Amino acid sequence: MKKHVLSVLVENNAGVLSRIAGLFSRRGYNINSLSVGESLDPGISRMTIVVKADDAILDQIKKQLNKQVSVLKVIDLKFNESIIRNLVLIKITATEKNRPYIIEIADIFKAKIMDVASKSLIIEVTGSENKIKALIALLKPYGIKELVQTGVTALERGNIDIDTHKKYDDN
Amino acid sequence: MKGGNKLQITGGKILIKCLLEQGVDTVFGFPGGTVLNIYDELYHHKTKIKHILTSHEQGAAHAADGYARSTGKVGVCIATSGPGATNLVTGIATAYMDSVPLIAITGNVPVSLLGKDSFQEIDIMGVTMPITKHNFIVKDVKDLAATIRKAFYLAQEGRPGPVLIDIPKDITIKKADYKAQKPKKITKMTEYITDKDIEKTLQMIETSQKPLIYAGGGIIWGEAEKELAQFVQTIQSPVCCSLMGISGFPADDPLYIGMVGMHGTKTASLATTHCDLMIVLGARFSDRVVGKLEQFAPGAKILHVDIDAAEINKNVQTHHHIIGDVKEVLKKINHKLKKQTHKKWLEQIKGWKTKYPLVYKKDKKLKPQYIIEKVYELTKNKAIVTTEVGQHQMWAAQYYSWNKARTFISSGGLGTMGFGLGAAIGTQVGNPKKRVLNIAGDGSFRMNCHELATAVEYELPVIIVLINNSALGMVRQWQNLFYDSRFSHTHLDHKTDFCKLAEAYGAVGLKLDKTEDVEKVIKKALALKRPVVIDCKIEREENVYPMVPPGKALQDIIIANEECDTGFQPGD
Numbered sequence: 001m002k003k004h005v006l007s008v009l010v011e012n013n014a015g016v017l018s019r020i021a022g023l024f025s026r027r028g029y030n031i032n033s034l035s036v037g038e039s040l041d042p043g044i045s046r047m048t049i050v051v052k053a054d055d056a057i058l059d060q061i062k063k064q065l066n067k068q069v070s071v072l073k074v075i076d077l078k079f080n081e082s083i084i085r086n087l088v089l090i091k092i093t094a095t096e097k098n099r100p101y102i103i104e105i106a107d108i109f110k111a112k113i114m115d116v117a118s119k120s121l122i123i124e125v126t127g128s129e130n131k132i133k134a135l136i137a138l139l140k141p142y143g144i145k146e147l148v149q150t151g152v153t154a155l156e157r158g159n160i161d162i163d164t165h166k167k168y169d170d171n
Numbered sequence: 172m173k174g175g176n177k178l179q180i181t182g183g184k185i186l187i188k189c190l191l192e193q194g195v196d197t198v199f200g201f202p203g204g205t206v207l208n209i210y211d212e213l214y215h216h217k218t219k220i221k222h223i224l225t226s227h228e229q230g231a232a233h234a235a236d237g238y239a240r241s242t243g244k245v246g247v248c249i250a251t252s253g254p255g256a257t258n259l260v261t262g263i264a265t266a267y268m269d270s271v272p273l274i275a276i277t278g279n280v281p282v283s284l285l286g287k288d289s290f291q292e293i294d295i296m297g298v299t300m301p302i303t304k305h306n307f308i309v310k311d312v313k314d315l316a317a318t319i320r321k322a323f324y325l326a327q328e329g330r331p332g333p334v335l336i337d338i339p340k341d342i343t344i345k346k347a348d349y350k351a352q353k354p355k356k357i358t359k360m361t362e363y364i365t366d367k368d369i370e371k372t373l374q375m376i377e378t379s380q381k382p383l384i385y386a387g388g389g390i391i392w393g394e395a396e397k398e399l400a401q402f403v404q405t406i407q408s409p410v411c412c413s414l415m416g417i418s419g420f421p422a423d424d425p426l427y428i429g430m431v432g433m434h435g436t437k438t439a440s441l442a443t444t445h446c447d448l449m450i451v452l453g454a455r456f457s458d459r460v461v462g463k464l465e466q467f468a469p470g471a472k473i474l475h476v477d478i479d480a481a482e483i484n485k486n487v488q489t490h491h492h493i494i495g496d497v498k499e500v501l502k503k504i505n506h507k508l509k510k511q512t513h514k515k516w517l518e519q520i521k522g523w524k525t526k527y528p529l530v531y532k533k534d535k536k537l538k539p540q541y542i543i544e545k546v547y548e549l550t551k552n553k554a555i556v557t558t559e560v561g562q563h564q565m566w567a568a569q570y571y572s573w574n575k576a577r578t579f580i581s582s583g584g585l586g587t588m589g590f591g592l593g594a595a596i597g598t599q600v601g602n603p604k605k606r607v608l609n610i611a612g613d614g615s616f617r618m619n620c621h622e623l624a625t626a627v628e629y630e631l632p633v634i635i636v637l638i639n640n641s642a643l644g645m646v647r648q649w650q651n652l653f654y655d656s657r658f659s660h661t662h663l664d665h666k667t668d669f670c671k672l673a674e675a676y677g678a679v680g681l682k683l684d685k686t687e688d689v690e691k692v693i694k695k696a697l698a699l700k701r702p703v704v705i706d707c708k709i710e711r712e713e714n715v716y717p718m719v720p721p722g723k724a725l726q727d728i729i730i731a732n733e734e735c736d737t738g739f740q741p742g743d
Binding site for chain 1: 305308325480483484
């Protein structure tokens, strides 16, 4: 079972998130993360769904999504041909003593300090899964108070765009 | 008035006008608070739209479903909010599992009261999301006409299915512009059929020595019976059907080998096991058909034609597939197909048919299989038969000779007990010149027998052939075969006198308990031209054979009581 990133265009109307979530839960597909926002067209939203599945299940997931009336297009983004990002806000325990070291780590990861308080600071970082994992591992010893992630969002590299893709890519 | 043909009318009026646009002349429903305005409009339009008031909303949904299955048109049912809407749920799910074009219209509380736990409020959109092809709630009357048109289109295009439209009460009073519009033409899905697909298909067919056609409900919804018949004649292949495919190919044709699956024929099981090419047309490899997946069609290449891409490779891996309307696919194939012969294979098939016919013990006792054979003999292709769910349903599928499409109306996918009587009502309303019979078990009949009142009220001469074994037959059979005959709650006491029950509703009750009376009683029922319940007393011990025990391969099919020791453990 591998992780796959699906980019899905859906009609932006009430209940569409519920429909997609319901579809996954009903058929037993695993959602690792789901992020959604308006696309260029305010009537259309773009969802990025990370699923863990083998090829046969992935095929079914794409087809079942396509069957949904609210779903306009489903594409499977290839890892090495796409920009894949996750945004994380991390609140770390930080006193005068260790603040400089934390800031140093943040700089190396090109992360931003968004909040400073007497005993904590908030780091904002955007990056690939590996980058985020590495940063969190380095920050853990200092004491992570809490963190929040947006989940993965992604876009295909190059001149191609989602509208160029056909509905069924297997034939 | 400015704007030519535009009118400013209430949502209630818009709904009726849109129904009329779609050619709807019959609806099944039950009124209530939130649909008062809709029902007021139905009152004003009673000469244009016939409304059948059922005893329960479930009956209305099943009636709309039976109407759709037997006519090919969209069935429409209407219910009020809250409990009215939830009472439709089983009916909608039944239609969903069998891909029936159904429109369910539910009322809801006014928009300002939504989400506040109001009286008779229910999030029916949320409840029916998993069991509808799509659903809508209309929160602005300006969107109502477009929504209804879209709903009707969705219900019918591609793979048909039920669509629900939830209409808050204030939307039915508010006004909007209405302009009449012809319904969008439903085009057959052909965009994914390539010449390459057809070429490969022809190649596979021409190189096969032992082909088998497995036809499903898609043949009937696709109206492809003629194309299938031509295809079969040209390639000289045996044909088996899923439960939903029954009547899509004439049972009397010598190439028909029966239903395939758990209670199908042994010939069909052997054919699937030994064929080298399985041509699957509008079927979905239900677990009732496949048996043990690893041993299903072990020697065959699988060629799958279906309108729903999601069914391809869902249950069974295919070697080649075509996504598209089966009628159009068959037309293309038939156009280029060369005549085939498979003498040796057909000899083998014939041998199996002779060696393993459908049999039942013919003794003094009244047999359900005999009753069904007689029903066929006395109505031959002129009747439409609905069934409930259970042993009687399997006997009906096996022992009636289904030759005309849309004459076998049965809940396959969901297997809903209580479906048959409502469906028979809808079928009779949609086919006033045909005789309609409901083959029922006593358990199923008891669930929705109150719809007898509906049949009587609208003078629908449906005949209920009640296969009465005072038991929940199919469940009892499993307990008998796999649970050491621990009959847990499957014996129905029946202090109920079904004949008196029928009469209480204003129908006729006829008793039948002797084999020699079968012909006489059925003829009497047919002659009465009134709703009739024929209470046929049969033995509990009668089991449905053949049977593929759960978890076993199709070739392990059991054909009689003696082969009972399957070693099956509950929980397998």
